[in-house]
Structure formats: C-alpha cells, structure tokens
Amino acid sequence: MTEAGTAASSAATSLPEPVRQRVLALAAQALGQLPASDIPAPLRRFASFAPAKRAKLSASVLGPILETDEHFRRLTAFQVRREHPELGDAVAEGVPVPAADPVEVAALAYLLRPEDWEQHIAAAAAQVPVEAPRAAEEAVNRLSDQLDQARTETRQVRERLREQVNELKAENVTLRRKLNEARQRISGLQSELEQRTTEAETADERVEAARAEVERELRKLRSRITELEAVEHAARRAAGQERELASTRTRLLLDTLVEAASGLRRELALPPGGELRPADTVAGTEPEAAPVGRTAPDDDPALFDELLSLPQVHLIIDGYNVTKTVWPNSPLHSQRQRLVTALGALVAQRRVEVTVVFDGAELSGPVQLNPPRGVRVRFSPAGVIADEVIRQLVRAEPPGRPVVVVSTDREVAESIITLGARSLSATTLISRIARS
Structure with missing residues (x-):
C-alpha cells in the first residue's frame, strides 16, 4: 500500500x-x-x-x-x-x-x-x-445486563434439555424393545412372504400362459371377423353399385327410346294413329323418303349439331387430342382450362352430357382445374392411357344410347365404332365451339 x-x-x-x-x-x-x-x-x-x-x-x-x-x-x-x-x-x-x-x-x-x-x-x-467514556460505560452496563440475562436463559435451557434427554433415553429403551419385537415379526413375515411369492410366481406363470393362449385365439378370431366384414362390405358395395348402375342404364335407355320415338315421329311427320284423311284416298305416286342417317361428311358442323340434338346423347372428348390440335404451343394447364371453359358454354346451349378425358401419364402431381357445371373431367389412372378410359366410358353406356366420341386418333375411332358409338374429328368440335 x-x-x-x-x-x-x-x-x-x-x-x-x-x-x-x-x-x-x-x-x-x-x-x-x-x-x-x-x-x-x-x-x-x-x-x-x-x-x-x-x-x-x-x-x-x-x-x-x-x-x-x-x-x-x-x-x-x-x-x-x-x-x-x-x-x-x-x-x-x-x-x-x-x-x-x-x-x-x-x-x-x-x-x-x-x-x-x-x-x-x-x-x-x-x-x-467528548462523551465517549460515559457512552462506553453505559454500553458496558447494558451489555453486562444482557450477558446475565443470557446466562440465566442458558441455564434454564440447559435444564430443559437435560430433562428432554432423560425422556428421550427412556423412550429410546422402549423403542429398542419394540424394534426387536418388530424385527422378529418381520423375520417371520418375510419367510411367509417368500413362500407366498414363490406360489404367486408359479400361479402367474400359469395365468400368463393361459392369457397368451387366449390372446392368440382372440387375435385369430378378430382377424377372421375383419376379413369377413371386409368381404361383406365389398359384397354389399358391389351389389349396391350394380343395382344403381343397372337402374341408371335402364333409365337412360328408356329416356333415349322415348325421346327417340318422339323425335322420329316429329321427323317423319306421322299423323295420329287411327285418323284417315280424305286426301289419303286419292291414288298417286308417292316420293321415296330421304334416307335417315348421317349423309354429311364427318367434319361438317351441321352433322355435329344434328348429333347433339339426339335424345340423351353423351359427348366424350379426347382432351389432349383436341387441345394439342388447336393450341399446341400453350402450356398443358392452359390448354385444359380453355377447353373445359368452351365446353361449358356448349353445355349451357344444348344441355348435353359431356365427359372430357385427359391422359394422366403427363401429370407430375395433383391437378388444379375448375370445370364448369355440366362438364365431367377425368384423368387416366397410372399405367392406363386416355384411349382405354374412353373405351371404358363407351362400354359403360347401355346399348341404344347415342354416344359421340371426338378424337382424331384413328385407332380410337375404329375401336369405339365397333362398340356402337359415333366418331367425329377434333376440327368439327373446334368449329362448333368457335360459333358459340
């Protein structure tokens, strides 16, 4: 320092x-x-x-x-x-x-x-x-009094503690005696406990073996019940789907026949049955009726309108076959949206059933698409091309219902014709959409 x-x-x-x-x-x-x-x-x-x-x-x-x-x-x-x-x-x-x-x-x-x-x-x-001596003397006197008081309290505390020690010694003797008695009882109980534990362990082993056997049987029964429930559910679902599909096919066929009969009566201008007109009694040569059918070329827009006017007609469209014909340079998502939007306007005009099928092989993930009301959109599953989905749609329709498939793929056209559907080119649909 x-x-x-x-x-x-x-x-x-x-x-x-x-x-x-x-x-x-x-x-x-x-x-x-x-x-x-x-x-x-x-x-x-x-x-x-x-x-x-x-x-x-x-x-x-x-x-x-x-x-x-x-x-x-x-x-x-x-x-x-x-x-x-x-x-x-x-x-x-x-x-x-x-x-x-x-x-x-x-x-x-x-x-x-x-x-x-x-x-x-x-x-x-x-x-x-200078008052230090007096203050010191007063402090000494005060401390002396406190010391005397502390000594008195210490003696009293020492006496109380001595009494407590004697009481604790007597209590300790009693506790030691009780402890020896408790140890003897515990020794006997331990022997009995060991015997009972051995018996319980043997019984536990038997119970565990029986429980394991019951659980194995229970698992087998549960597995069998699950299999039977799955079979029953699949059978009920298949039966329900078959009934619903048969009912739908029958209803479509009846609607088609009724509307076709009404359209044929209007087209042939048939008179009401049982009514003979005076002019019918005059002899003369009657002209031959014009052939009923499709005399126009397949790419004629008038033929497309005529087919759309058939009762209960189902229009099936090969999506990418049409979009890549008219919009080949646009992204696929833009092609899809433009096509379904144009078909929405067509459905609003003619009230026909429209299904568009796109090839799902070119997709890398879920598709975001907002089809208009009345336009059904389907993507082919993995490993299945859109042409096969189109054939499945044609085969799903009841015989006699008019089905029109729009595709420039010759193989698709030939296969659906054998199934009873009518094929039109993509240019016919594009020309009709352009006039909408």
Missing part, C-alpha cells in the same frame, strides 16, 4: 461520527445520479432506492468502498461538487469559508481531497463533544 493510501485509510477510519454520517449521506445522494456502469456491483441494487432509504441501507457497503475504490470516490466527489458548487469549489481550491459548518466542510474535504483535507477533518473532530 502507498503512503497516500495508508494516510487515506487512517484518516477514513478515524473520521468523527458526524463527519462519517455526512460523508455517507452525500455519497448516497450522488449514487442515485451516477450511470449504472460507474457504480460498483455491490452498490447497484441500492441505486434505485429513495435517498433516505439508500443512505440507511447502503452505509455498511458504501463506507468501505469509498475508502478502497479511488475511482468511485472521485466520481462521487465530482457529483457532490455539482450538487454543492459554491462550498465545493471553495473547499477544493483551499479558500476558507468561516461561516460554513465544519462537519459539512470536513465531509466535502474527505471526498474532494484537497491538500489540507486532513486539517478540515481534524478541525471538525475538535468540535465534537
């Missing part, structure tokens, strides 16, 4: 009590004004307290830090000098202030440390009244 440090420590420890209290009050006041980074760690928790509470609670920590931490003392002295500029400047510059309180001057001198700071502390100490 340096001489300056030794002198500061000596002076700090011999500060008169009023000076020490004033130093702590000034330092506690300055503590609340300092940044947190300049406050030593032990004092940071006191910085947010009220000034009076801060000075009271931090005194035991603040005094030693002021003695040992020179940097913190200087920061505190700077803040105190800002709070007391006139007296602080006078003390720091060594200017006498006769009217000032010697205790206040000594406290500021201790913090600011001018050259004559020890003289200010000595002057303040000289004015402190």
